[in-house]
Amino acid sequence: MRTSWPSAVRLVEVGARDGLQNENAPLPVSVRVELIRRLVGAGLKSVEAGAFVSPKWVPQMDGSAEVLARVLAGPPRTGATVGAAAGVVAGGVTGGSAGEVAGGVDYPVLVPNLQGLEAALAAGAQTVAVFAAASDTFSQRNIHCSIAESLERFRTVAGAARTAGVKLRGYVSCVAGCPYEGAIAPQAVAGVAAALRALGCDEISLGDTIGTGNPDSIRRMLEAVLREVPAERLAGHYHDTYGMAVANVYASLELGLTVFDAAVGGLGGCPYAPGASGNVATEELVWLFDGLGIATGVDLEALVDTAVWIGNRLGRAPxxxxxxxxxxxxxSGH
Amino acid sequence: MRTSWPSAVRLVEVGARDGLQNENAPLPVSVRVELIRRLVGAGLKSVEAGAFVSPKWVPQMDGSAEVLARVLAGPPRTGATVGAAAGVVAGGVTGGSAGEVAGGVDYPVLVPNLQGLEAALAAGAQTVAVFAAASDTFSQRNIHCSIAESLERFRTVAGAARTAGVKLRGYVSCVAGCPYEGAIAPQAVAGVAAALRALGCDEISLGDTIGTGNPDSIRRMLEAVLREVPAERLAGHYHDTYGMAVANVYASLELGLTVFDAAVGGLGGCPYAPGASGNVATEELVWLFDGLGIATGVDLEALVDTAVWIGNRLGRAPxxxxxxxxxxxxxSGH
Incomplete structure (x- = not known):
């Protein structure tokens, strides 16, 4: 245990993207907009809004341009109490100036290529994210090119993003294990993280995509990555497939990470193990950090309300x- | 992270007692016997068999004498493949000699008082457990006496257990928090643990009864307890009510604990928050320790089979x- 913790951490809420993307039933734009507004109302300041990928491959993310434009357009609801109505606030895209975030809230969106970036910029994106893998087989199956080819493609995207003045996030998937290759060497993760940093990524999110990491293997991975990229540029993105995510977050905190991705209600599943758990639930991390005396800015009760609300839309409990x-x-009234 | 881990840990399976005790529907003796046999078949060597308490208060534990006698009577099934039939192996109580465990398996049972101890001994018990609390209010509400009074009562039980030559386990509940008093001081836990050790408890199980502990508070609690009782006499018993149990087990392992209580399928709930999660699932701990390279002797696949089997009896998924x-x-056939 470190003798002192940071006073605050930042949670990146990925439920409306990584979460819903891995739920079977695509939800309409209006529900996704309302979900994001409720998350902002609960206090989250970084809320993934969608992915500018082909709806042929990811139908759940169809309409991401409209989702992003709408959440940027309206002032997000504030406070813990949010109504049930899903009325969309009228108005055009505001706050389009580069690199700024609307109302202090950042809405990152995924862009796989230059075409996606252009669509994201047109919708008002202020932060875009590219996604690479630490496993070549996973990269081939997921985005149909090698790791090296994906990084080469992202070079163009990164350059254009820089020109547009938007922030750039980089995802590395399979940082602990790969559904095809098994365990992944820490050095492979470090190499991809370093490459993304060299491309200009402001923040690099390290994804335990299939949740096979444990505190020891996550620590070994981070120790390798930290030799290439400083802790303040890293985010931990851990799936709770085997119930290890909270322990992995704690281990990462001990190594100096202060940004963690999570999804309200543990939204999402594992495409490689349908029926398994997905992203670590944002509630679990808020509860952990509250207990450790580390501020998140998130109201747990409002977050649980949001988990219930989106659960109802998906027909299940959080x-x-x-x-x-x-x-x-x-x-029980306690 | 410690540079080296112990080569093995011992898991104390509490599903058939702490788990079922907190499930609404009492299960018949035959199902509980079959559950215990399947757990032993999966490789567990310490399997709680029941509680010699009044069925008026805890109907789920009615018939514990018969459960214990039956599991002691028959050679436990071995191997990962166990049939679905619940046929009971005929035969009397064997291996009654004091302090020995039948077939290398220990079947602890809870005894609240001398009457319970006598009934447990008559059924062949080789390990009995007394239960105290680190919160006076909890003690009053749970066993209707103060902590001091409970320890005085256990003095008689402990003496009789020693005379009978059986092993003695002591539980401390509310080691991190109490549903009535809130946070519990580490020193209060240390005091009760020291008293139980002085009474002759061979092992003291530290229970985070309502699951409000986090790795920091569990560590602070353990540091206080370890000044009174050595790590080799302690067990961590953490409920997963708020998803912290795996992280708490990891933190405890770092402080030298090598015995952990868990319940197959996360059986049990929280009587203070009906509908919430209960004991940490044995599967989660086996998966953690497998990943850390620490032996448990448990076959994860057989354990999952057992979780499914008992889940079916309770009408729900693990x-x-x-x-x-x-x-x-x-x-998915992977």
């Missing part, structure tokens, strides 16, 4: 332990 | 993330 406990406590 | 992931992997 998957997170914290949401279940908070709901149980409310029912 | 609550553990690992079981869900393993089942998903099996369905």
């Amino acid at each position: 998957a997170s332990r914290v949401a279940r406990a908070v709901l149980a406590r409310r029912r | 609550a553990s993330r690992v079981a869900r992931a393993v089942l998903a992997r099996r369905r």
